Amino acid sequence: MTDAPTGLRERPKSPHLTVWRWHITMLTSILHRATGAALYGGALIVAGWAIALASGPEAYGQYKALLGSPLGKLVMFGMTVAVFYHLANGVRHIVWDAGHGLDLRSANASSIAVFAFTAAATLAIWLIAGMTGAL
Incomplete structure (x- = not known):
């Protein structure tokens, strides 16, 4: 006879945030x-x-006033960050799709570059908007 358990087996654990660093x-x-x-x-x-x-x-005029309010400006700032982040990370993915930058060091460096580009481009756009009176 076999010694196989007759009850339910314990399910395998899937990777989770507590497992991955x-x-x-x-x-x-x-x-x-x-x-x-x-x-x-x-x-x-x-x-x-x-x-x-x-x-x-x-x-x-009403819509422009809504977007010009402090909350509207905060949302627009967040949208600027989202656009530049998504753009930079999308370019990074295109480079990866070409088979380049997949090693750990390059992937980490390109991650830092994405954050740096996002911050620099967002600040540049908002500084230009402030200097031209668009804010």
């Missing part, structure tokens, strides 16, 4: 997905802007 490429992957989802919200903001523009000066 956090690393920068893991963070960039999660943020890439999050910024991609946030950009859908940004598309709705742009669509609202176009609708307000087509609805006449009064509607456009």
